[in-house]
Structure formats: structure tokens, C-alpha cells
Amino acid sequence: MTVLGLFAAKPATPGSTSKPEIAIIGRGFSGIMMAIALMKSMRMPFHLTMYDPHPAISGGQALSSAQRCEILNSRVRDLSVAAGQPDDFNDWLCANDEFRAAVPAAIPGFRQIFVPKGIFSDYVHQRFSEALARRSDITVKFSHEPILGLRKLANGRFTLVRVGASDTCDIVVLATGFGVRPCDIEVAQDDKPLVRTRRLVDPRHAVLLGSGVRVVDRLFQLRDNGYAGKITLLSRRGFLPQTHTLLAAAPSFPVDPMPSGLRQIVRFVRQACAEAEARGQGWQAAMNGLRRRARSLWQSLSAQEKRQFNRHLRAIYDSHRNRLPAAVHARLQQEFADGRTVLRRGWAGRRVPEGIMVRWAGEEIEELLRADQVIDCRCSAPELGAPLFQSLFAGGLARTDELGLGIAVSPMGEVLGAGGRTQNLFAIGPLGLGSLPDIDLVPEIVTQTYAAARLIATGKRLALKAG
Structure with a gap:
């Protein structure tokens, strides 16, 4: 049975036309989490439609292609999807006899360990299913058709434009995340001669584009599936994820007022990390403490400093x-030590049948990097050029943030348009990364979804039907 089969829509009840109609665009982690928060926070009955062209609830960029062996880079303690219950994921694991048998050393609790992505995906989907099962007064529907446009009507409701049709609703939640590039880059057809061509590596060679957690996951997917060739990690900056501490690093950061100005802040943070190292806590403790102040720090910077x-x-x-569990980081370092994997700085160009064109750092011309596989593991920015977002901008319902990274939003996810907050329109998760640092991480997404759901539940953003 498919995931959508497990979460089949409930039949409508008599008088259901008076229920508020809510649309969530996106069924990745942000969309699923928003649905859970609404079902737990809204006491009144409502209709919910979840739109996504993908036929299954994928879990988004973090979980969509998760193999059981892939390990999340956050500890269990930071992954609860239940507001006010930080141990909910740990409790779920403790109640899982199969998991407890497989990881006996962590009993009586699993708070500090790292678990496979597939396990976390099972947990999220089960909590979604349970929340839905408790709400016999709501209806949930899934649509696989993409939303091409969004307009606000004179009565305050929204029209969602689909191919050859449209729907209307009272509240819209944008939860499209980053948008993920295809794993394998398409071969570009280009008749221009190569500026310089030389054979750099053996043909039995894979190139992975990117340097974040996704590129490490893909590297080990290849190895675990038997790939024995050489692998090149190609990144513009060349900064790979650092390691978590073996034991959880409690947040620790100076209570002194932060200085103003980007240069002074960077110097202050480096000093805080050095002091944490000197105390034996590790720089990770200082970075964990910094995250608690990241939002206010970001807002204190000028637009030029943000850029x-x-x-x-x-x-x-x-x-x-975005750190790696110590064991995963050690495995990565062994790949480099053995020479099986190399990290190189450069700009990826067009894909050609023999490999990919690359401009190396410090060079002015492109070279051909021969490879039998080229796999794009980079996180792409939100697709603001898509028709949906262009319709929002054209209608004044939304505007980009100062850096053009995504949509301008409030901490509760309210979309900021030309005239301020757009009533009943929300953007959850990575879409707001330019406004809210770290809003692409699970704890921040969970907090934001419940804040948005409570705002909707108060009725302050739902005064449509009564009028």
C-alpha cells in the first residue's frame, strides 16, 4: 500500500461547506509538519488539501531518497514533531521493540544518538497518520496537480490556478522547500570546441557536485552499492560538514552583548569558539549557543552586511x-586518506558526454573533467522564477527578502507583501531562509509550524466566512 493509501482522505460530512478550507502547497517535511500542527492546534473542523506533483508524501529534500543506512545529522533530542514534548521522538523509539533490540547500548534512552533517515521518516508519517485518525471532524484531500498561480479575491479568499482548472480556499500555506535538482545532470548539447581538453582521471570516475550533507550521503550510497571507482567532490568553496562531538555539546555562548558590525561579530564568535575549546567543551558548544541568537544577529545586520x-x-x-555524526565524519576522512575520494574547488560548467566542464579555483579557462557519472548534490535555492511565485509577486501578495534568497516572512511564517503581511498566506520552512536563519532545520520548522497553526486557530486570520 502506498503512503497516500495509508492517509486516504476522509469522506465529507453534512454541512461541511461551512468549514474553513486550507491549502498546503508541498508535501515535504515542511508540508507534513504544517498539517500535523494544524490538526493538533485547530479545534474547529476544517478542510485540508495538500498539493504536490509527486505522487507520494516524500519527506522533502532531507528524506525523499533516504536509504535505511543513511544517518541523520541531528540527534534524536532535536527531532521531536510534538510541541512541548521534546522527548516525543525518543519515546517513539523506546516503544519500538525492533529498534531497541538493534540498539541495546542506548537504553534506557536514545536522545543523544543519530538514527537513519528512514527511521525518522517512519516516525513523522506515523505521527501524521495518528493526528489524522484523531480528527474525525476534518477532511483531507491530496492533489498531484501543480499549482501554477495564486490570486486573492475581493472577498479575501484565494484562487489556486491549476492546469485548465482552479480551486478556492481561505488559507494558503506555501511549503515547497528548496526544490531539489535532478540527481543526474542532463547532457548539454554544445557544438562549441573545448578551450582545453586533457584526461585528468581514470574513466571509472564519478563527480559529485556540492559539499554539504547531501554530497556525503550520496558518496556513501555509491560505496555501499558497490562503486569502487574514484570519486571527486567538486565545490566552489570546498567547506565540508564538520563533525559533531561524541557526546552532546550543551549550548554555551558568552552572555556579553554582541558587537555591531559583521567583522566584529565574526571576531566575537571566533573568540567564543576558542574559549569553549579551552574549557574542553568544544567549538560545537559555542556554535549551538550561537544558533539561539542567530535570528536577532541577522536582523541587526545591514543589507550590505547580509550580502x-x-x-x-x-x-x-x-x-x-550542518555537522556529521563522528562515525560518519571519520569514514569520510578515511576516504580522503585512502585517496579514493578527493575534494576540489571549482565551478561546474556544462555537462558533455565525456564528463563535465570545470573552471578550477584560480583559473580563467575551463577544462574537461572526465567522468562516467556526474551527480548534482547541491541544494538549489527556492524556485522564485516558477509561475506560482511570479503570480505572488505580480499581485503584490509576496516580495523577496533582501538577498533574493526566498520570500520575505515573519517569524510565524506570515508572508510579507507589498503592503505588509498578506492575510491568510503563510510560507513555512526554507522559503523564508533569507529572513530567518536556520529555518531549514527541523527544530526551527517545527516551532514555526505550530506558531502559524496557533495564529490560524485564534481566528485572527480566519475572519472570512463569518463576514
Whole structure:
């Protein structure tokens, strides 16, 4: 049975036309989490439609292609999907006899361990199913048709434009995440002669584009599936994810007022990390503490400083916040030590039948990097050029953030348009990354979805039908 079969829509009940109609666009982790938060927070009956062209609830970029062997880079303690219950995932694992038998050393609890992505996906889907089962007063429907446009009507409701048709609803939640590039790059047809061609490596060779957690996952997928050839990790900046501590690093950060100005803040953070190292806590403790202040720090920067951070420091920051479990990091280092995998800095160009064109760091011309596989593991930015988002911008319902990374949003996910907050329109998760640092991480997404759901549940954003 498919996932959608497990979560089949419930039949409509008499008088259901008076129920608020809510649309969630996207069925990745942000969309599923928003649905859970709504079902737990809204006491009134409502209709929910979840739109996504993919035929299954995928779990989004983090979980969509998860193999059982892939390990999440966050500890169990940080992955609860239940508001006010930080141990919910741990409790779920403790109640799983099969998991307890497989990981006996962690009993009586699993809070500090790292688990496979597939296990977390099972947990999220089960909590979704349980929340739905408890709400006999709501209806849930799934649509596989993409949403091509969104308009706001004079009565405050929304029209969702599909191919040859449209739907209307009271509230819209955008939960499209980043949008993921295809794993295998298409071969580009280009008749231009190559500027320089030389054979750099053996043909039995795979090139992985990117340097984040996804590229490490893909590397070990290849190895676990028997790939014995050489692998090149190609990245513009070359900053790979750092390692978690063996034991959980409690947040620790100076209570002194933060300085103003990007340069001074960077110097302050480096000093905090050095002091944490000197105390034996590890720089990870300081980075965990910094995350608690990241939002206020980001908002204190000028637009120019934000652009400087994004251009020069973002890759370094991401490599220190998106860390690898110690065992996974050690395996990666062994790959480099054995010479089976290399990391190189450069800009990926067009794909050609023999491999991919690359401009290496410090070079002015492209070279052909021969490879039998080229796999794109980079996180792409939100697809703001898509018809859906273009319709939002054209109608004044939304605007981009200062850096053009995504949609401008409030901490509760309210979309900010030309005239301020757009009533009953929300954007959850990575779409708001330019406004809210770390909003692509599970704890921050969970917090935001419940905040948005509570805002909707109060009725302040739902005064449509009564009028």
C-alpha cells in the first residue's frame, strides 16, 4: 500500500461547506509538519488539501531518497514533531521493540544518538497518520496537480490556478522547500570546441557536485552499492560538514552583548569558539549557543552586511552548523586518506558526454573533467522564477527578502507583501531562509509550524466566512 493509501482522505460530512478550507502547497517535511500542527492546534473542523506533483508524501529534500543506512545529522533530542514534548521522538523509539533490540547500548534512552533517515521518516508519517485518525471532524484531500498561480479575491479568499482548472480556499500555506535538482545532470548539447581538453582521471570516475550533507550521503550510497571507482567532490568553496562531538555539546555562548558590525561579530564568535575549546567543551558548544541568537544577529545586520555574509561566510557557517555524526565524519576522512575520494574547488560548467566542464579555483579557462557519472548534490535555492511565485509577486501578495534568497516572512511564517503581511498566506520552512536563519532545520520548522497553526486557530486570520 502506498503512503497516500495509508492517509486516504476522509469522506465529507453534512454541512461541511461551512468549514474553513486550507491549502498546503508541498508535501515535504515542511508540508507534513504544517498539517500535523494544524490538526493538533485547530479545534474547529476544517478542510485540508495538500498539493504536490509527486505522487507520494516524500519527506522533502532531507528524506525523499533516504536509504535505511543513511544517518541523520541531528540527534534524536532535536527531532521531536510534538510541541512541548521534546522527548516525543525518543519515546517513539523506546516503544519500538525492533529498534531497541538493534540498539541495546542506548537504553534506557536514545536522545543523544543519530538514527537513519528512514527511521525518522517512519516516525513523522506515523505521527501524521495518528493526528489524522484523531480528527474525525476534518477532511483531507491530496492533489498531484501543480499549482501554477495564486490570486486573492475581493472577498479575501484565494484562487489556486491549476492546469485548465482552479480551486478556492481561505488559507494558503506555501511549503515547497528548496526544490531539489535532478540527481543526474542532463547532457548539454554544445557544438562549441573545448578551450582545453586533457584526461585528468581514470574513466571509472564519478563527480559529485556540492559539499554539504547531501554530497556525503550520496558518496556513501555509491560505496555501499558497490562503486569502487574514484570519486571527486567538486565545490566552489570546498567547506565540508564538520563533525559533531561524541557526546552532546550543551549550548554555551558568552552572555556579553554582541558587537555591531559583521567583522566584529565574526571576531566575537571566533573568540567564543576558542574559549569553549579551552574549557574542553568544544567549538560545537559555542556554535549551538550561537544558533539561539542567530535570528536577532541577522536582523541587526545591514543589507550590505547580509550580502557580504552570504557571499563570503555562508559556506563556512553552514559547514559548522550542518555537522556529521563522528562515525560518519571519520569514514569520510578515511576516504580522503585512502585517496579514493578527493575534494576540489571549482565551478561546474556544462555537462558533455565525456564528463563535465570545470573552471578550477584560480583559473580563467575551463577544462574537461572526465567522468562516467556526474551527480548534482547541491541544494538549489527556492524556485522564485516558477509561475506560482511570479503570480505572488505580480499581485503584490509576496516580495523577496533582501538577498533574493526566498520570500520575505515573519517569524510565524506570515508572508510579507507589498503592503505588509498578506492575510491568510503563510510560507513555512526554507522559503523564508533569507529572513530567518536556520529555518531549514527541523527544530526551527517545527516551532514555526505550530506558531502559524496557533495564529490560524485564534481566528485572527480566519475572519472570512463569518463576514
